[in-house]
Amino acid sequence: MSAAAVTLSVAGVVGFSPAVSAADEVNIYSYRQPELIKPLLDAFTNETGIKTNVVFASKGLAERMQAEGENSPADVLMTVDIGRLQGAKDLGVTQPVSNEIINANIPENLRDPEGHWFGLTTRARIIYASKDRVEDENITYEDLADEKWKGRICTRSGQHVYSIGLFASMVAHHGAEETEKWLEAVRDNLARKPTGNDRAQVKSIYAGECDIALGNTYYMGKMETNEKDPEQKEWAKSVRILFPNTEERGTHVNISGVVMAKHAPNAENALKLMEFLSSAEAQQIYAAENFEYPVIEGAEASDRVKAWGDFKADPISLDVIAKNRKTASELVDRVGFDEGPAS
Known part of the structure; x- marks a missing residue:
């Protein structure tokens, strides 16, 4: 054994x-x-x-x-x-x-x-950006509410633990009222209803269905080294990683x-x-x-991870994030985030 x-x-x-x-x-x-x-x-x-x-x-x-x-x-x-x-x-x-x-x-x-x-x-909750269609080098989480991204954002379910962690950090930094407004704006900028896992969002960028997506850093490594499904290597090549807010409070980890x-x-x-x-x-x-x-x-x-670039991590205590998760989850439901863009 x-x-x-x-x-x-x-x-x-x-x-x-x-x-x-x-x-x-x-x-x-x-x-x-x-x-x-x-x-x-x-x-x-x-x-x-x-x-x-x-x-x-x-x-x-x-x-x-x-x-x-x-x-x-x-x-x-x-x-x-x-x-x-x-x-x-x-x-x-x-x-x-x-x-x-x-x-x-x-x-x-x-x-x-x-x-x-x-x-x-x-692991950092970052933005995957299309190399062909996105010129921006710096995008903050707050920027995702900008109308310039209307119909261009993909993400997984707002109720997934990875999403709730990020949204809880927004509550911690901005309060529930401002976060609710932000979630509504991000919802209306989505290209479709939230669906799939983080890798699926990169696949959607590769397919031209959206231009930017939220995801965890480590999925880039999983795609770049995927020998069982080499198409994922092509997905990875179509995007670059942007670390939101790294020049300000820091990227959510x-x-x-x-x-x-x-x-x-x-x-x-x-x-x-x-x-x-x-x-x-x-x-x-x-x-x-x-x-x-x-x-x-x-x-x-590792060398592969370091190749994605340096970033500043948000120093907020994860205990604070944990305490704001319930509020974040309630806000996701309140704005109908997983229903996708309002008609």
Whole structure:
């Protein structure tokens, strides 16, 4: 068996053995695909001798932990987006961690003030712009409301966690009233109803259906290196990345992160894993695997990611973003964002 014993389930999650403490093991529930975290976990095992057991699922893991209660075998939960990290905390399935090593490595604005979640890598919510049809070199989030973009913007659902994170940042910076007006204007500038994932928006630019789109940075890397569907390389070549507001408050970033399970049976090993995940070595492995940015000072992004350009990240605390997510979601529904442009 490999150092990282991966258990994969699509329809449901396959459980571990009964929750007992093992001196040389740590149990991981992961929303991140096994191939993305295996190199990271292999490095941890090589360094510590601690075996990693992984259960992967695309949804429902935090709820499973809640249902399992004290019998849960999970030691840590690895996921993406502040919404999912805060959601685990809100479900009561996490425990606070106060650790000098982790706190020294992870910037304060990328960790929970109470120690329930910690960011490990960041991704920026950027604008993909057509190389052929968009001359602008600087576009702010606020600019998306300008009538010059009418019928030219594509995006995924306004209720997706990636969208809500950005909209919550707008609420934090501008207040609910101004954000509602902005969302209405952006809605009416859409080329169509929000649909598809981030890569689908770039495909739409390639097809001439729109000129700019919102998306996460790492999708550029996924498209540029896609050997299974080489057409995606052509999609990527049709756009360039613009980092909104980088000359002002900064570009909105979100995180991948980790929490310690409330009833972790291997809490000591879980803490060792979390310390390792916060290290420069782990940060560079993890970030490179998914074309993301390390959060620790001094750890460099991969050459491919650096080639997209430098930017200033919005320094606002993601705890503030988390607190504005509910308002952002309500505003998305109130303006009918996912219904597309008003007639």
